[in-house]
Amino acid sequence: MWPGSVNVARPLPVNGPTRIIRAPEVILAGFLLLLIGGIYLRNPVAVNWLTGASILRTMALPGLVALGMVLLMVAGEIDLSTGAVISLTAVLAAWLMKEIGLPVGLSFVVALGGALLVGLTNAGLTLRVGINSLLVTLAMQFIVRGVSYSFTQGVPIYPLPASVGFLGTLRPAGLSVAFWTLVALTIITQVVLTQTRWGAGLYATGGNVLAAQICGVHTDRTKTTCFVLTSLLAGVAGLLLMSQMPLPSGDPIFGRNLELDIIVGVVVGGVSLFGGRGSAIGAFLGVLLMQVIRSGLVIARFDPYWQVPALGIVLLGAVLLDVRRQQRTLN
Amino acid sequence: MQKVVWFSVILVLLLAACAAPAPAPVKVLPTAVPAPTTAGVTGKFYWVQNTAWHPVHQLTQLSFLEGCADLGLDCQLATTDEGSLEAFLALADQMVSQPDTKGVALWAGGIPAIVPIVEKAKANGIAVCLPHFPMPEGTFASNAVQIAADTTKYPDAIAQAMCAKLKGQKGSVAVTENGFNVTEDAVAKGFTAGMAKYCPDIVVLPPEEEGPEPTKAIAKAVSIMQTHPDLIGALSTTGGGPTTWAGAQKEVGKQIVAIGMDYTQVNLDLVKAGQVYATVGQPLYDESKGCADLLYQMANGKKVPYWTVLDAPVITKDKLQPYYDLLTKMTAKMRPTPTPAP
Numbered sequence: 001m002w003p004g005s006v007n008v009a010r011p012l013p014v015n016g017p018t019r020i021i022r023a024p025e026v027i028l029a030g031f032l033l034l035l036i037g038g039i040y041l042r043n044p045v046a047v048n049w050l051t052g053a054s055i056l057r058t059m060a061l062p063g064l065v066a067l068g069m070v071l072l073m074v075a076g077e078i079d080l081s082t083g084a085v086i087s088l089t090a091v092l093a094a095w096l097m098k099e100i101g102l103p104v105g106l107s108f109v110v111a112l113g114g115a116l117l118v119g120l121t122n123a124g125l126t127l128r129v130g131i132n133s134l135l136v137t138l139a140m141q142f143i144v145r146g147v148s149y150s151f152t153q154g155v156p157i158y159p160l161p162a163s164v165g166f167l168g169t170l171r172p173a174g175l176s177v178a179f180w181t182l183v184a185l186t187i188i189t190q191v192v193l194t195q196t197r198w199g200a201g202l203y204a205t206g207g208n209v210l211a212a213q214i215c216g217v218h219t220d221r222t223k224t225t226c227f228v229l230t231s232l233l234a235g236v237a238g239l240l241l242m243s244q245m246p247l248p249s250g251d252p253i254f255g256r257n258l259e260l261d262i263i264v265g266v267v268v269g270g271v272s273l274f275g276g277r278g279s280a281i282g283a284f285l286g287v288l289l290m291q292v293i294r295s296g297l298v299i300a301r302f303d304p305y306w307q308v309p310a311l312g313i314v315l316l317g318a319v320l321l322d323v324r325r326q327q328r329t330l331n
Numbered sequence: 332m333q334k335v336v337w338f339s340v341i342l343v344l345l346l347a348a349c350a351a352p353a354p355a356p357v358k359v360l361p362t363a364v365p366a367p368t369t370a371g372v373t374g375k376f377y378w379v380q381n382t383a384w385h386p387v388h389q390l391t392q393l394s395f396l397e398g399c400a401d402l403g404l405d406c407q408l409a410t411t412d413e414g415s416l417e418a419f420l421a422l423a424d425q426m427v428s429q430p431d432t433k434g435v436a437l438w439a440g441g442i443p444a445i446v447p448i449v450e451k452a453k454a455n456g457i458a459v460c461l462p463h464f465p466m467p468e469g470t471f472a473s474n475a476v477q478i479a480a481d482t483t484k485y486p487d488a489i490a491q492a493m494c495a496k497l498k499g500q501k502g503s504v505a506v507t508e509n510g511f512n513v514t515e516d517a518v519a520k521g522f523t524a525g526m527a528k529y530c531p532d533i534v535v536l537p538p539e540e541e542g543p544e545p546t547k548a549i550a551k552a553v554s555i556m557q558t559h560p561d562l563i564g565a566l567s568t569t570g571g572g573p574t575t576w577a578g579a580q581k582e583v584g585k586q587i588v589a590i591g592m593d594y595t596q597v598n599l600d601l602v603k604a605g606q607v608y609a610t611v612g613q614p615l616y617d618e619s620k621g622c623a624d625l626l627y628q629m630a631n632g633k634k635v636p637y638w639t640v641l642d643a644p645v646i647t648k649d650k651l652q653p654y655y656d657l658l659t660k661m662t663a664k665m666r667p668t669p670t671p672a673p
Contacts, residue, residue, distance in 0.1 A: 043558060045558075045560060046557045046558045046560075048557075050557060050583065051554070051557040054550070054553045054554075054557065054582055054583070055550075057582065058546065058549070058550040058553070061546055062546075149384045149412075153384070153389070154384035154385055154386050154388075154389055155386045155389070155596075155662065156386075156596075156597060158596060158597060159600070241545075241546060244546075244578075245545065245574065245578065246574055246577035246578045246581055246601065246606055247574075247577075247597055247600055247601060247604070247606075249597060251545070252384075253543055253544065253545070253571075254544070254545065254546075255544070256543060256544045257544060258544060258546070258547075261547075291550070294547075294550065294551070294554075295550060295551075295553075295554040295557075298539060298551060298554035298555055298558060299554055299557060299558045301558065304511075304537065304538065304539045304540055305511070307540070
């Protein structure tokens with residue numbers, strides 16, 4: 001922990017083994033194993049490496065955005081525009097390639113520039129103007145999604161150069177480029193959160209912004225970085241998604257309602273809605289858990305009508321745990 | 332830092348304003364006194380629809396306007412980009428309340444919530460056409476007619492095509508829907524019955540919801556493929572279905588006989604590339620254009636049957652060209668053509 005930082009949300013000290021067992025990540029991993037065991041009992045044939053690899057590949061894109069969301073939520077903010085940014089970058093890159101004739105690489109860079117602008121705008125309106133980030137990013141979701149539709153007139157931009165699909169077809173170790181990118185970024189984010197001054201400042205910002213400022217943390221700068229990183233990661237996810245499609249296209253429907261899935265995964269992963277608490281590994285496990293539930297309910301042959309309520313029940317459970325943890329900390 | 336942030340805000344707003352050139356004007360401007368049309372009918376005809384941006388919906392709008400132009404009718408689009416039922420109902424109510432309205436086509440999704448609106452239209456002497464989502468006769472007042480493929484019959488042809496392709500094979504076939512609704516449920520039910528009739532050795536699985544977002548839809552389809560290693564075919568009752576099942580086959584590395592819905596560019600190309608076996612040509616063009624004709628006839632006091640039944644053919648690789656031609660004609664009107672450099 002960075003000397004002088006403040007984190008009011010940290011749990012009271014307990015001895016080593018107990019602390020590890022009580023860690024949200026360990027509880028989550030245990031729950032995940034139980035769930036996989038349950039699915040196996042219902043349908044042993046379907047629990048195999050192919051299914052696992054498919055789940056890991058599917059969770060990669062929301063997982064990437066979730067890493068940005070962890071930083072933002074630890075800092076006490078939220079971003080509801082990520083799903084729309086996924087769509088914007090895909091559509092913008094496709095438009096630049098098809099209508100303007102830019103090379104694939106340059107189109108990707110410019111599209112990520114668009115994502116960066118959205119992040120900066122979210123930060124500016126939240127931190128400078130003082131509007132709640134929930135409202136700012138909700139409004140931004142509508143604006144950005146509208147821009148995507150405007151670019152395309154609702155019709156996917158298609159066909160695109162064959163090289164767009166190159167990354168999407170790669171299968172390193174049977175998984176995907178998106179998944180290995182997620183693994184690498186999860187490790188980096190976790191190290192940044194736990195081993196650096198910036199990470200400590202982030203926890204302090206989300207735990208108690210005034211105390212953090214007194215301790216010399218540039219809270220606005222820290223939050224701006226988080227907003228920008230979240231949008232950029234959503235942009236990267238959009239480009240990778242476009243690359244993974246059977247016929248790559250810039251489709252404005254990409255990422256629709258995905259922001260809610262991402263937030264659910266992050267909260268289930270132990271990231272506090274109140275700020276100041278959470279980890280990249282927790283978010284990774286949370287998003288993985290949500291995907292295992294989604295796929296598992298199909299694999300375990302549960303009634304399709306009960307699949308969505310099941311996700312709601314898991315979210316409610318995670319939020320109740322978070323509220324209880326918060327109350328315990330305040331007491 | 333502050334300057335950068337404000338610059339970004341302004342830039343994003345400008346981007347939103349200038350993202351694309353305005354689409355070609357398709358709406359007819361309102362006139363103070365309705366002029367008699369060449370068809371001899373005085374008054375306006377409206378196409379009422381929500382989620383107006385959707386490519387399939389755009390196709391229907393343009394088809395309706397084409398039908399109006401052929402008949403010399405004064406038609407307008409009354410559409411909203413919102414997807415909610417409330418937005419649609421409010422719009423429909425406004426249109427049947429206009430004093431100069433002669434007819435409305437309601438893209439209503441087969442919902443009984445429009446019953447009072449149809450009754451209000453009847454009271455105001457307005458003809459109503461209901462495209463695409465068939466409902467039993469007697470559901471609505473007598474001023475309403477419908478034009479659509481028969482969801483109890485065309486799934487039978489899909490099952491026939493699927494069974495012919497899977498001839499001699501045993502295993503299971505999946506069914507996925509965008510969302511559980513009256514039309515998609517009926518197609519799923521009809522398909523299941525057809526499969527039992529034509530290839531009783533093949534098991535049709537209960538329908539699963541794939542939703543509109545492609546990553547989630549593909550993940551769901553992959554789960555279905557993993558759960559049922561004997562899966563040899565799939566039917567999706569939604570326009571995103573071909574992408575869903577092509578994506579799932581790519582993920583799992585196994586080829587199945589997949590059939591989806593609608594003749595969008597991507598879907599036709601997936602059929603052409605052999606990534607899905609076929610797509611079903613729901614009669615979007617004919618039913619939308621046909622609505623203009625039905626409204627015209629009713630406005631002229633002619634009696635038309637409650638249901639004009641249209642065909643929804645299974646489009647395989649050898650039957651693609653007419654649909655490509657239709658799309659070329661329609662999408663030219665949907666997407667603004669970039670201005671060539673001087």
